[in-house]
């Protein structure tokens with residue numbers, strides 16, 4: 001087994017008197033899809049918000065080893081976690097720039113890289129060869145991702161005009177254009193029809209197998225979770241109640257109990 005990409009140890013997050021995450025530990029590996037599941041309010045999004053620096057954990061250590069080195073995420077600010085530790089995320093609600101074209105959305109994601117190549121100066125932007133090369137590489141990466149998500153023909157359309165499923169794929173492509181080592185996806189299948197969610201599965205599997213990066217996934221749609229996850233972590237009321245391979249988790253009595261009496265979809269997706 002490869003060394004973990006991210007190691008979450010004793011993560012605890014309190015909001016006043018409310019314990020949203022209570023001493024949760026788990027690991028996620030490169031070249032694998034790790035899903036975090038659990039009923040509403042279990043603490044899944046809070047785990048993401050701690051990993052991506054939106055919240056500072058009350059207790060816990062979040063170690064990321066991959067790409068450029070080793071990072072203790074709980075000590076870093078959100079933008080550093082994105083740019084230095086190379087963790088990318090998408091959100092439950094779509095956050096594309098709807099008035100920009102599909103291609104522009106992918107180029108904007110590479111803004112930091114381009115500005116670095118310019119030496120952060122106007123002169124650099126106007127004349128320096130390194131900027132031109134970086135710009136060409138950025139266009140090339142955008143084109144590659146347009147192909148991967150099947151949107152080459154839509155490159156010049158405003159992103160807001162795309163069907164919902166295509167917007168979801170574009171968001172994932174945009175995150176991939178930042179060249180992350182860890183990709184965190186918050187409910188990417190929400191609102192998708194069965195064909196779109198099958199396309200999403202294919203895309204995520206290809207990100208794992210072709211790009212070799214680690215995917216951390218919060219998802220309610222069990223047809224996605226059970227089909228593509230390598231490892232599942234189950235939260236309930238802020239605690240980890242189970243983890244393991246899909247087949248084991250699906251038959252775990254504690255997991256079945258946690259889902260009984262909720263309006264979640266059945267575990268047999």
Ligand SMILES: Nc1ncnc2c1ncn2[C@@H]1O[C@H](COP(=O)(O)OP(=O)(O)OP(=O)(O)O)[C@@H](O)[C@H]1O
Nearest residue numbers: 015018019020038039040041042043044045046047
């Ligand atoms: N900023 C905050 N301030 C206070 N309480 C919060 C905050 N963020 C989350 N919580 C609480 O923490 C608990 C866990 O919420 P979280 O959103 O992480 O759950 P979730 O598993 O992602 O739920 P869902 O599946 O509904 O998205 C909930 O009780 C929620 O109300």
